[in-house]
Amino acid sequence: MKNTRIQEMKKLFLNKKQLLNKELCDIFGVSIETVRRDLNILEQEGFIQKVYGGARLLENPSIPATIEAWDTRLKKNELFKKSIAERVATLIPDGCTVFLDTGTSVFEVLPLLQEKKNLTVLTNSLRIAMELGLCDSFSVYNIGGLVKRETLTSIGLFAKEFLASFYRIDFAILSCDGFLPDRGTTEYSSEIAEFKQLVIDKTAHIIAVADHSKFGITGSCVCCPIEKIGTLVTDSLVSAAAVSKLTERGVQVVQTSPDELM
Numbered sequence: 001m002k003n004t005r006i007q008e009m010k011k012l013f014l015n016k017k018q019l020l021n022k023e024l025c026d027i028f029g030v031s032i033e034t035v036r037r038d039l040n041i042l043e044q045e046g047f048i049q050k051v052y053g054g055a056r057l058l059e060n061p062s063i064p065a066t067i068e069a070w071d072t073r074l075k076k077n078e079l080f081k082k083s084i085a086e087r088v089a090t091l092i093p094d095g096c097t098v099f100l101d102t103g104t105s106v107f108e109v110l111p112l113l114q115e116k117k118n119l120t121v122l123t124n125s126l127r128i129a130m131e132l133g134l135c136d137s138f139s140v141y142n143i144g145g146l147v148k149r150e151t152l153t154s155i156g157l158f159a160k161e162f163l164a165s166f167y168r169i170d171f172a173i174l175s176c177d178g179f180l181p182d183r184g185t186t187e188y189s190s191e192i193a194e195f196k197q198l199v200i201d202k203t204a205h206i207i208a209v210a211d212h213s214k215f216g217i218t219g220s221c222v223c224c225p226i227e228k229i230g231t232l233v234t235d236s237l238v239s240a241a242a243v244s245k246l247t248e249r250g251v252q253v254v255q256t257s258p259d260e261l262m
Contacts, residue, residue, distance in 0.1 A: 005030070006038055007150075013048055013057040020054040044190045046220035070127075070151075074104045079258035080211040080235045085109040087256050088173060088233050091207055094118055096170040099199050100128050102153040103175025105209040107131075122169065124159055124195070126152040141166075155195045163198050172203040174224055178217025179210040179234075181242040184226045186219030193223040205230040212237035226251060 005028055012019060012027070024035045039055050042048045048055040084105055089112035092098055100106050102125040110131050113119065120139045121132055129142035145159030174196065176185035185208055187193040200206060200223075208229045215238060226249045236257040243253050 004149075006041060009038060009042065010047060013042075013055070018051070018054060018056040023054070041191075044220075070104070074107065076104075077211045077213055079261065080237075080256075081105045081108045083256040083258050083261055084209055084211060084233050084235060085112060086261065087254050088207060088209060089113055089115075091231065091233075092116060092119070092171055092173075096120070097122070097166075097168070099123065099169050099172040099203065100125065100132075101173055101175045101196070102128070102151060103209070105211065106173050106175050109173065122163075122166065122199075124154045126154070155191055159195060160198060163195075163202070166202060169199065169203040171205050171207060172199050173207045173209060174200075176208065176210055176214060176219075176223065178219045179208070179214045179232075180218065180222070181215070181245045182226070183222050184208075184229060185210070185222070185224040186217060187221055187223045188219045190221050193221045196223050200224050200228055208232045209234075211235050215242060 085108035094117040097120040100123040124143040145154035146156040178186035
């Protein structure tokens with residue numbers, strides 16, 4: 001209900017540009033305290049700025065009004081994602097503990113990981129848990145918590161508490177909303193970024209995955225800073241200047257091409 005209300009608020013702000021707290025109370029039938037909490041979330045995400053008695057849309061909001069359907073996102077740059085996935089799978093050895101993020105690029109890695117042996121998999125993606133949970137040689141932990149309906153992922157307090165049970169993760173394959181060569185991965189949602197940062201702090205080697213379309217997307221916050229990325233797997237359309245900037249900062253950059261697909 002809360003997530004649906006916030007999505008509807010975004011649409012209203014895109015249409016009207018500025019709204020009063022009282023208007024939002026009347027439209028959604030909720031208390032002024034609830035409206036203020038929702039507006040705090042939108043402000044943290046960089047979508048609106050609170051003003052006296054209400055809030056206004058920022059000129060260039062960093063949050064999309066809606067999240068595209070999963071199947072739509074899965075098809076975007078599909079061949080680039082598949083080529084990235086093939087290279088990522090070669091970086092994961094048998095017998096390790098690996099966190100799998102919720103993005104479509106990570107999802108493409110799943111069929112290739114099923115050839116591995118004795119993996120311990122952590123994920124907050126219901127899709128990934130269902131896909132890998134049937135693998136005989138895997139131990140799959142679905143990180144519980146509040147399920148975000150639009151992405152079928154779990155986050156929040158319970159997810160954080162679950163993650164606290166694991167003191168070390170060997171590899172984390174992280175997707176992102178955007179990537180800045182001088183800063184790192186970016187996310188639209190500060191809540192998602194906060195959860196991923198807990199994963200990053202427990203992980204020995206971070207593998208970031210981002211096709212060329214993610215470069216230059218600022219999101220609203222940096223999630224994984226450059227200095228914590230061990231390997232970036234991307235595609236051949238990323239500029240030489242961006243690659244050079246990353247290698248100078250100590251990131252191993254692996255570029256792939258759909259032409260390499262088997």
